[in-house]
Amino acid sequence: MSGTSSTSDEVVLREYYAPKAAQPSATFSGSYLHKIAFRHPGYRDEFEQNVLLTLYAFDNHSRGLHYATAHTACALVACNAWEGYLTHTRDGERLRLTADGLLTEKECYFRLPGNTRYPVYPTFFNWKFPKDKMPPHWPEEIQDDGEGETALVAPPSVSGVAKAVIARDKGCVISKDQDYVEKAHLCPQSEAEWFRINGMGDYNLNDTLADEVITDDISNAIGLRPDIHKAFDDRRFIIVRKRDQWVVHFTNLTQNLGHRYHNTPLKLRTGVSSRCLLIRFAWAIFPSVKKFLTRGASHTVRIRVQEDSEEGVPGFTEKTTEMSRDGALKIGGGSRSRSVSPEGKGKKRKGEEYAEEQADPGSLSLSILKRRRMDSPLSLTPPSNVSSALIWSSPKPPYPHLPPDSQKQHKPLEITEAPSDGTTYTSPNPYAGVAEKLAEKERVDKLRLSWLRPQRPSNPDLICCDYNATSAAHNSGLQGRAEWSRSQLCEKCLGVEYAKDRDEDEDEDLPPWVNGE
Template identity: 30%
Template sequence: MEPCKPFSGARAGLPPPSHPDQGLAPSGTTTRNEERAVTLRHPRYPDDSNILLVLPALDPIPGPGGFLAEGNSLGLGLHHDTARVACGIIANCRWDGYLSESRVDGAPPFTTDPDHLLPGRNYYFHVPRDTGDGEQGTPYPIVPSFAHFRFPHNKLPPTWTVSGLSFPPSDNNPPRKFSFENTVLTRDGSCRLTASTIGAEIAHFIPRTEDAWFAANQMFQYSPRPEAVITNKTNNPRNAILMGSQLHSVYDQRQFVVVPKWGAWLIHVLSGRHDEELASVYHNVPPKLLLGLAVEYIFARFAWTVLAQTSFLEAGVPRLVVVRGKDGLPTAREVSGQDCRTMFTPSLPRSKSRSQSPKKRVRDDTAEDEEEDYGRVRDDDPEWDTRGRPRQRAAYEPATKSAASNFNCWSGNCSAVCLANK
């Protein structure tokens, strides 16, 4: 008689992460679309120096009858209004701009349907010429960095203001001890993308290091208690959600955003191929129930992400840029190609911090010790690789202290030219 074998309660290993629909493209799709991208251009510059943005095409294009085409006939495109609004942000909030396949003045728009998909590879972002725009043929100016982005209060793009996108208030009981962290934890309960409670952290829409921009643009008005916002201005519940630590890290590397598509809030991935995990699992997936947020903060996050992704100022040619003038209003100035590179483009050193956040963890003085293991404000800790060693996380840093994070130029203490000498 054989001895009894010890009971094993081992379970089967988990499969790789996947979405129930098996990804963005069915099996059998040709490899020609695996790295498909859409290039968005400025029509007033030559094609060798006019790229505003390059965004991956991850949206499956419907076939006849609105159903996804099968097999090799499936193509991937880019959501039209996501691309158009991204270009509008760069062009200083020009929501009247449109995308065309032609660079010629007066060229017709490719589509006027915000939810249409762009199937091509190149589009030009045109802006109608206004009175006072300068001489005929003058390029429209662009915003050089998030520091110079002026928030469009009460003038968000139309697709961002439809009634179905508003966030209902939370019906949870208020926390026993009021604090920013307690409020977000009580309201959300779990990661708002996955519903997991493991490693859930507080993720800001407008990062904490943008407190100066937050104050300069009076973003406190969208807080539930504007009169109480004194310090740590970005720490208000409408500017944050719970997010799993791994996704939080990727979020702060500007690899995805949450935007309105087809009348709903959806995750939109900004990097990688359609068959990679981030896109195949999360692209076009709705977040979990979102309560007590402000659309304005989510839009500001989109602008913060987009303005760091453009390489338009790195071409080494003169550009017309919009900076904040002495009167606090935006003004267009021509900046040389060299100054564009030194004043506004991201620097090469890699940052240790998430979202360029301060080294120390920001915590409310009244936060309970139990929160240390769950719901931490984690915009700062180093990322750990699979071998258990800390590695540096890629993050955008200001090109110079003056151009990207110093607001002296906004108060009239310097001009666009002197920024380069600070």
């Protein structure tokens, strides 16, 4: 018998095949040279000071941009002016293109009938959502483009949105991958205030959402692969309507993603909000307007202001005014990145929480104390001109998770040796009373839980104020967060009852007093 083993008994190496570009590949350029400038007729052409927007034109192999997409972008900036039209020259005739036609010239003018110096919104935050009149060719609702409809018994609570989105979309809506898919917001969480001011919560499927979680509705999210999600939040692409289908439209340069997915149709499910897709469109476009506002001396803009009406009723209203170049330079470059969302926050370095808590001892909370990370227990240092020994009484603290020097039984700091100049110094303990506050908080929490428990209709493991949504998610097999022992809870239902007392990170040591030593 031969000394070599049969190939069937050995591992077989496989050849990797890189993902191919979408076909036909010749209809996508991806070149940094292919752009179209859209000019404002109310300003001079010199020094490019009237370039309202510059958009990449990737819709064919040389230069081409979908007409309806370009028109919508310009109209959004021009205060939702859907009646606007494009011309090749300042005084030229209206372009006669269909919604799916291609713009191929290097520049165009966006004009409004009878208004040369029309106002523009300077930022996304000032943009008013067009509730009464959506853009042409942009449907108000999404009819299920997918294969069959995914029935939703009830909108999920905040803790169950991610799993509900992935279950509805069955993976990444763009790449169709099913591994490590993430929930991607359409209107970013960082724009919750804009969302609230514009009354977008009226369109949420879960109408109980408010404040910082108002954007955490299943209609405001889609499933995306992590790298595609990052490109989405970096404003590399948007989702628009072309040839009566929702498609991916890349607005910026990429190495591979544009070649693979530009102009590829999506199978969006019923429940995804077309209004939120328009919000994402506007959010991706508005940072480019700052270039226009900083090139000329001043520009006519429309902003949101808070002032009293003639009847003395306070509220928001729109005001058209002039913005100087200096004023435009103060505009931020864009919204915060996705890392500011609760799910994307990085851990603080050791000692940062400690420094914050020392600055405001009254703001200490039980959850922070349980999870505090620091190199040493709390300490207090007297002024540099005091040479003294600090006398503390140290009985067994009633709360093992609190540092000994924060207990009520401790005496105030006393100076046993007077300073050399003869003055005396006494410093009260700044942590006096913290234990009582925490005890009161625990008492209130227990009372709240005792009220919540009898309200539950069935499952005793569930504690949530939105019982119908919780039960629906539970019956659908959706699980909550790991730190809540997979229970279905919303942010306001004392999830700490199910949370672990602290993270079990082996690479970080807790001070002895956390363990009751």
